[in-house]
Amino acid sequence: MNKKLGVLLGSVGVIFGLLAIFKVVKETEVAIGFITLSFGVLAIIWTSIAVKSLSKDSELRKHTAMFLVSLIFILLFSVWNTLSVLMGWRKTVNELWLYPSYLFISVAFLIFVSASYQAMMMGKVFGFGKQAEKIAQRIKEKKTTKSKAK
Numbered sequence: 001m002n003k004k005l006g007v008l009l010g011s012v013g014v015i016f017g018l019l020a021i022f023k024v025v026k027e028t029e030v031a032i033g034f035i036t037l038s039f040g041v042l043a044i045i046w047t048s049i050a051v052k053s054l055s056k057d058s059e060l061r062k063h064t065a066m067f068l069v070s071l072i073f074i075l076l077f078s079v080w081n082t083l084s085v086l087m088g089w090r091k092t093v094n095e096l097w098l099y100p101s102y103l104f105i106s107v108a109f110l111i112f113v114s115a116s117y118q119a120m121m122m123g124k125v126f127g128f129g130k131q132a133e134k135i136a137q138r139i140k141e142k143k144t145t146k147s148k149a150k
Helices: 002-024 028-053 059-087 095-126 129-149
Strands: none
Touching: 002 028, 028 059, 059 095
16 A cells, blocks of 8 residues: 555656646757656666666676666767757757767667677576477477377
């Protein structure tokens, strides 16, 4: 019951926070930028806590750290994008000012690709793919044996 109340109050708080942002900030794209930044900062905080709580030199910690770096680059992309709207770079300044945002998001995706590859390798090392195949084969054999016995 206590947890449900916390979730309810948290949800109401988020809704009122979102409404307040849209009320204070009149330009929709800037408001969405602020919301994106707030969730990005929260994701970075939680991921940092997760990295610190995991065992040093563990594969999971390395994977989570890569995820954290990706989040940082996505946040940089969001900051740059929001600044470009606030400062009017899209309309008044040379187009070159927009290129850093492309760099930030590209680096984030490259790190995600690397983290995905690392996860796939961890799955091969720690996963039970071969054992799962053997179990499925054994179950299939038992079913055919039972059906023949009938």
